[in-house]
Amino acid sequence: MAKQEDAFKKVVSHAKEYGFIFPSSEIYDGLSAVYDYGQNGAELKNNIKQYWWKAMVQLNENIVGIDSAILMHPTTWKASGHVDAFNDPLIDNKDSKKRFRADVLIEDYCAKLEDKAQKEIDKAAKRFGDAFDKAQFEATNSRVIDYREKQKSILSRMAQSLDNNDLADVKALIEELEIADPDTGSKNWTEVRQFNLMFGTKLGASAEHAMDLYLRPETAQGIFVNFLNVQKTSRHKLPFGIAQIGKAFRNEIVARQFIFRMREFEQMEMQFFVPPGTELKFYEEWKQKRLNWHLALGLGEENYKFHDHEKLAHYANAAADIEFKFPFGFKELEGIHSRTDFDLNAHEQHSGRKLQYFDPERNENYVPYVVETSIGLDRLFLALMSNCLKDEVLEDGSERTVLSLPPALAPVKAAILPLMKKDGLGEYAEKIFDDLKYDFNLIYEDKDSIGKRYRRNDALGTPYCITVDHESLSDHTVTLRDRDTMKQERVAVSELRRIIDEKTNFRNLLTQLS
Numbered sequence: 001m002a003k004q005e006d007a008f009k010k011v012v013s014h015a016k017e018y019g020f021i022f023p024s025s026e027i028y029d030g031l032s033a034v035y036d037y038g039q040n041g042a043e044l045k046n047n048i049k050q051y052w053w054k055a056m057v058q059l060n061e062n063i064v065g066i067d068s069a070i071l072m073h074p075t076t077w078k079a080s081g082h083v084d085a086f087n088d089p090l091i092d093n094k095d096s097k098k099r100f101r102a103d104v105l106i107e108d109y110c111a112k113l114e115d116k117a118q119k120e121i122d123k124a125a126k127r128f129g130d131a132f133d134k135a136q137f138e139a140t141n142s143r144v145i146d147y148r149e150k151q152k153s154i155l156s157r158m159a160q161s162l163d164n165n166d167l168a169d170v171k172a173l174i175e176e177l178e179i180a181d182p183d184t185g186s187k188n189w190t191e192v193r194q195f196n197l198m199f200g201t202k203l204g205a206s207a208e209h210a211m212d213l214y215l216r217p218e219t220a221q222g223i224f225v226n227f228l229n230v231q232k233t234s235r236h237k238l239p240f241g242i243a244q245i246g247k248a249f250r251n252e253i254v255a256r257q258f259i260f261r262m263r264e265f266e267q268m269e270m271q272f273f274v275p276p277g278t279e280l281k282f283y284e285e286w287k288q289k290r291l292n293w294h295l296a297l298g299l300g301e302e303n304y305k306f307h308d309h310e311k312l313a314h315y316a317n318a319a320a321d322i323e324f325k326f327p328f329g330f331k332e333l334e335g336i337h338s339r340t341d342f343d344l345n346a347h348e349q350h351s352g353r354k355l356q357y358f359d360p361e362r363n364e365n366y367v368p369y370v371v372e373t374s375i376g377l378d379r380l381f382l383a384l385m386s387n388c389l390k391d392e393v394l395e396d397g398s399e400r401t402v403l404s405l406p407p408a409l410a411p412v413k414a415a416i417l418p419l420m421k422k423d424g425l426g427e428y429a430e431k432i433f434d435d436l437k438y439d440f441n442l443i444y445e446d447k448d449s450i451g452k453r454y455r456r457n458d459a460l461g462t463p464y465c466i467t468v469d470h471e472s473l474s475d476h477t478v479t480l481r482d483r484d485t486m487k488q489e490r491v492a493v494s495e496l497r498r499i500i501d502e503k504t505n506f507r508n509l510l511t512q513l514s
């Protein structure tokens, strides 16, 4: 555990030291769970967005992208159910005065039971070697079965209590399981209360005419209310999708995990509109497509798993999370939900406008069903940073820190480094920079020893360093150093564009998806 915490702390400090993420308004001591992206963070974020947008909009003929406003008519949130039900159950510890999400305390307890089951499985795998049959062991080992059954019964009781708004039972469950404040060990809890996560604001200049609004807690509703506008103007037939990237705001009760849980964050969502009765087929398809999108990043198949929801939200008929192994364990990275016709129906009722589609094949009007994929951009950012940040001991015993980001996502594609500024090397390097800057985001650095500059670019995740030396002036070649292998080779300046493009083009990721 301590090791994991250290690894997480290292990610946070690296993100700050190398201009990826800063605490918001830091000179005023920051604002809790709000962060700013620095010069390298903004580039990485933009590249993640591009990867998502290209995979959704550019590769799918039947998906279009929009950019709807953050502020929406307040009835939107009444219709969507957020005003009445976008609540989290909170509980305070009377001794430590710390606030927790009651459901998360219980889920963390269950995650520990799963860890215990996993340990039994790992032990047996070691004992039996190649002859180990994991599925059979999981189905027959009494301890693994007990741990899993206990988890199942706890989670289903919690889901039922939350559904029935029986908060006393959620507290009773915490007490029965003897769950303690993880930091202090205290079991002295308050009652559980519901807390609405939406941020309110006002529209209008004078107090008496101001209208109460909310900052959107999800981007999806901007898509639902525009469904007909987009369908009519794009002339797409069902099934078709609308994609969007944008900010969302949630007044989270507990936000102590850096950019994993923020109060202002960014979502990348796609709503896929389908004929009723076909939604589960598309749901399964999108689950797989989204997992493949993640796997193409090369962070390791073992770091992802599906978590199928047993207890579904009232509007869903199937739902799953793609979980990623963050430094603090497997947690939700993306949700895939079959949302039925709940949202469009609700908007029809509240607006009095028809939100129906005429299906020429079925020769009927209906409200489409929706399959949604929803990923937190900041969570993917954290997944990448934590997975790609490595300390390596080299053959000569020296150490380096490297951020082995997928090259297409790296903030800087190449660093142009004159060995020294004088003797015309600086000018020659600038010429290379000026020639390549139209195609790639580059940096030019002429300070510090070349070794230091290499290390700095490794830590930024720059795939290539290009060193200009005296030979370059006469034979027009440079030293090209690869971030991952650290191999250096001599290449012609005229070849640089092709080489960098081959390594960093989005095509490398996107072609894995078809």
Ligand code: ATP
Residues within 6 Å of the ligand: 218, 250, 252, 259, 260, 261, 262, 263, 265, 266, 267, 332, 333, 334, 335, 374, 375, 376, 377, 378, 379
């Ligand atoms: P959680 O259970 O972790 O609170 P959620 O189920 O409420 O998440 P959704 O409403 O399904 O999340 O939102 C879709 C995605 O948006 C999530 O998978 C996650 O990646 C991201 N997300 C949600 N809340 C936050 C947040 N506070 N900070 C950063 N990303 C978030």
